[in-house]
Amino acid sequence: MSEDLPDDFEVPDDLSSLLDGGTEEPSVVLILTPVAAAAPLAATCVLAKVDADVVLTEVGAVAAPRDRTAARASAAVVSQLLRQVPIVLLERREGQITATRWVGGAQQGENLPPGLVLSDAPAVLEDLLLGSVEIGSLEGVVSTDGLSRWKALRMITGSGKPKK
Template sequence: MSGERPGGGEDDLSFEVPDDLSSLTTPRAPTLAVLVTQVATAEALAAACALAKLDVDAVPSSVGAIAVPRSPADGARTAAAVSQMLRQVPVVLLEKREGRVDAGQWVAGTREKDLPAGLVLSGAPAVLEDLLLGDVPVGEVEGVVTSVGISRLKAMRLLAQNRR
């Protein structure tokens, strides 16, 4: 009767236990990173990121430009660099891992505190939710500007134009 349930039928109780259990407790790399800033325009954010050698797609929103790093693993590096450029103005990094969203506030290059992702998203613009849920690829968002390929001279011009 081994392997049979009392009601009949066999249980498939075969599973494999890994030799190294660290994969069960090690945090997974993010599958998406999104940085919410108070920068007025996507052009200005893309230009600043180009000067900092950060590969992002900048998206306009009603609360400020949003940076989406080309590599989700660069979220923390991007948040540190952008928050360093903006000095005392906080930025919020949202990272999606295995269907879960984590949020943190960055100021002057340092992660200051964790934030409840639900509260951050409760008043967020629709474009942010669309990006996090994967409803709209960043390349299809209206007004998206990439920092990739912006020369130093063009970045300086974009920043000067957006100061006005």
């Protein structure tokens, strides 16, 4: 049997890398926050230089960064701007979902169990993760496209609110 294997074939000592979801670019990236509206999170993304679409769900605003290869960097900078507010980065890669908690620009601990994160989440999060719904097709989406840093600052401070 060993005659069928190439000479340079090696079995790794640590097989955990096979369970990590591989190194493929994530097909879906979502940043879950407790922010109570989509516009302030979109403004935060602009200040963080993260191009994203943001939508409000029942559990808070969710950002879908467009550069999925920079998911961890996006989570770090958004969480740094949100200071002590915990956020969760969800990534789907090769059929695997990973969830990590971020506070103040740093990942907190090991990966969270994705099933636990999604257990009480609204159905729209699962739909977004599975790719059955695109964030741009949801009602109330706020895009960072065309949003200047000046307008983003006004939105965050409240002076950008429409007058009644």
